[in-house]
Amino acid sequence: MAVHTPIYLDNAATTRCDPRVVEAMLPYFSEKFGNAGSRNHRFGWDAEDGIETAREQAARLIGAESKEVIFTSGATESNNLAVKGAAEIYAKAPAGQQGRGHIITCTIEHKAVLDPCKRLQREGFEVTFLDPPSDGVITADMVRAAMRPDTILVSIMWANNEIGTINEVPQIGQLCHEKGVIFHTDGTQWVGKMPTDVERDCIDLLSWSGHKMYGPKGVGALYVRRRKPRVRLEALIDGGGQERGMRSGTQNVTGIVGFGKACELCLAGMEHDRERLLKLRRRLEDGLAGRMEVVQVNGNRDRRVPHISNISFGFVEGESLMMGIKDIACSSGSACTSASLEPSYVLKGLGVGDELAHSSLRLSFSRWTTEEEVDFAIESILKAVEHLRKLSPLYDLYKEGVDLSTIEWQHH
Amino acid sequence: MAYSEKVVDHYQNPRNVGSFGASTEVKTRTDIGVGIVGAPECGDVMQLQLKVTADGVIEDAKFKCFGCGSAIASSSLATEWVKGRTIDQALQIKNSQIVEELALPPVKIHCSVLAEDSIRAAIEDWKKKNGIAVDEASHAH
Numbered sequence: 001m002a003v004h005t006p007i008y009l010d011n012a013a014t015t016r017c018d019p020r021v022v023e024a025m026l027p028y029f030s031e032k033f034g035n036a037g038s039r040n041h042r043f044g045w046d047a048e049d050g051i052e053t054a055r056e057q058a059a060r061l062i063g064a065e066s067k068e069v070i071f072t073s074g075a076t077e078s079n080n081l082a083v084k085g086a087a088e089i090y091a092k093a094p095a096g097q098q099g100r101g102h103i104i105t106c107t108i109e110h111k112a113v114l115d116p117c118k119r120l121q122r123e124g125f126e127v128t129f130l131d132p133p134s135d136g137v138i139t140a141d142m143v144r145a146a147m148r149p150d151t152i153l154v155s156i157m158w159a160n161n162e163i164g165t166i167n168e169v170p171q172i173g174q175l176c177h178e179k180g181v182i183f184h185t186d187g188t189q190w191v192g193k194m195p196t197d198v199e200r201d202c203i204d205l206l207s208w209s210g211h212k213m214y215g216p217k218g219v220g221a222l223y224v225r226r227r228k229p230r231v232r233l234e235a236l237i238d239g240g241g242q243e244r245g246m247r248s249g250t251q252n253v254t255g256i257v258g259f260g261k262a263c264e265l266c267l268a269g270m271e272h273d274r275e276r277l278l279k280l281r282r283r284l285e286d287g288l289a290g291r292m293e294v295v296q297v298n299g300n301r302d303r304r305v306p307h308i309s310n311i312s313f314g315f316v317e318g319e320s321l322m323m324g325i326k327d328i329a330c331s332s333g334s335a336c337t338s339a340s341l342e343p344s345y346v347l348k349g350l351g352v353g354d355e356l357a358h359s360s361l362r363l364s365f366s367r368w369t370t371e372e373e374v375d376f377a378i379e380s381i382l383k384a385v386e387h388l389r390k391l392s393p394l395y396d397l398y399k400e401g402v403d404l405s406t407i408e409w410q411h412h
Numbered sequence: 413m414a415y416s417e418k419v420v421d422h423y424q425n426p427r428n429v430g431s432f433g434a435s436t437e438v439k440t441r442t443d444i445g446v447g448i449v450g451a452p453e454c455g456d457v458m459q460l461q462l463k464v465t466a467d468g469v470i471e472d473a474k475f476k477c478f479g480c481g482s483a484i485a486s487s488s489l490a491t492e493w494v495k496g497r498t499i500d501q502a503l504q505i506k507n508s509q510i511v512e513e514l515a516l517p518p519v520k521i522h523c524s525v526l527a528e529d530s531i532r533a534a535i536e537d538w539k540k541k542n543g544i545a546v547d548e549a550s551h552a553h
Binding site: 315316317318319320323324357390391392393394395396397400402404409410 | 415423426429431434435436448449450451452453455456457458459476477478479480481483484533
């Protein structure tokens with residue numbers, strides 16, 4: 001099969017909307033166009049039916065009841081609602097002290113969790129930002145060690161968006177339930193790819209997004225536990241009282257219908273998709289590491305979601321590497337070497353930048369990625385890295401056995 | 413970001429890539445001047461080696477560069493421009509000429525500065541090896 005360039009290996013950023021999802025959405029644009037809040041005519045009922053079907057599809061994907069699913073505009077909104085909404089409700093001061101309570105998160109969360117936490121910090125909450133170990137996995141023991149009597153909320157992502165590492169979510173959830181602390185997890189890179197059961201995994205609040213799992217952009221969901229414990233949230237958006245009052249505003253019916261369909265398809269094809277993705281990733285990583293030296297796969301290799309690969313290449317600068325692989329659409333996260341590319345706080349957090357002069361690529365796959373595309377990517381990357389290493393004075397020094405950190409560089 | 417055709421050309425077909433020997437070897441050769449500027453953590457390291465005749469004519473030039481496409485293009489262009497010139501003529505090369513030739517955008521001007529610095533550093537190295545006083549006034553930066 002011929003490869004059409006540019007090839008798309010940036011599926012952790014967004015995925016192509018599945019044609020079956022688009023088909024499910026179409027009637028809701030111009031036939032069943034009603035407002036789900038219109039309770040007294042057919043148009044409204046049709047829209048409401050569409051939303052409630054989607055709610056059931058979404059709930060089934062995560063082992064929840066449909067009433068526990070709140071539709072939002074995406075994972076960023078879900079994360080904001082979960083973190084800020086829970087903090088407002090559960091705020092408490094430790095006995096005899098000032099303050100509003102303690103929150104635990106980690107430094108390599110997505111900005112949609114980090115920034116709400118920082119805002120809460122400014123508003124009087126105390127926040128512990130856990131530093132990940134070099135393999136990137138946040139463990140229940142790390143969370144346990146940070147727990148305090150006034151801890152009210154733990155927010156730890158399920159899988160990291162840059163390196164794909166999987167945190168100890170069921171164990172962290174269990175710990176939180178033992179301590180009576182609300183547990184939120186950002187499941188954006190996990191849900192739809194990996195088996196999820198909010199009961200088994202002890203989750204109180206779970207955010208996820210439509211467009212990361214072959215659904216449309218602009219729609220996401222938040223699971224809010226209703227029993228043991230019944231989780232309450234302070235709404236961020238007030239108005240018509242839609243979505244159990246937690247998210248006012250006329251629902252995005254077409255988006256929600258597509259979201260539901262995407263959830264259904266992910267659940268039905270999960271095993272098959274996962275096997276395929278793992279095979280593609282193995283092909284990529286073995287293909288690169290087997291034919292090149294000083295290549296490093298970042299993050300714990302045995303604990304990763306199947307669609308993400310983050311790889312560092314020694315002695316090559318990030319922007320020039322991107323320039324050499326223009327036919328591959330992927331993300332670059334330079335650890336520290338490039339003045340022109342924004343350094344990745346995730347890779348820096350893992351200590352990837354401690355060795356001098358690496359650049360990193362995040363390649364992520366979808367259910368449509370082919371072996372031919374992976375092979376094309378391997379050849380392009382190999383060619384670009386070889387070309388740049390021929391030019392690299394640092395690679396020469398490495399070959400001569402010189403330790404780069406012993407050299408006194410002339411800083412600019 | 414969009415690169416000029418000339419930058420892309422130098423990136424794909426860099427001129428005069430290489431060195432006149434291992435780093436320890438060229439250190440002791442009096443006919444070679446070596447300039448290494450920049451730092452890995454800044455994202456640019458340029459290495460320029462000049463082969464200079466006893467009467468100060470640059471016979472040959474080689475470069476290596478760790479850096480973005482504009483840095484590679486700037487150092488590649490620098491090797492083309494210094495070849496055949498006397499060291500005094502080479503010292504006249506200004507970074508603004510490199511900016512103009514490669515149509516570098518403002519955020520990439522530092523690449524051209526680095527290229528100019530590497531020429532200066534390589535010539536200083538050659539002068540030192542040959543017991544010629546380095547003109548301090550030539551330190552533009």
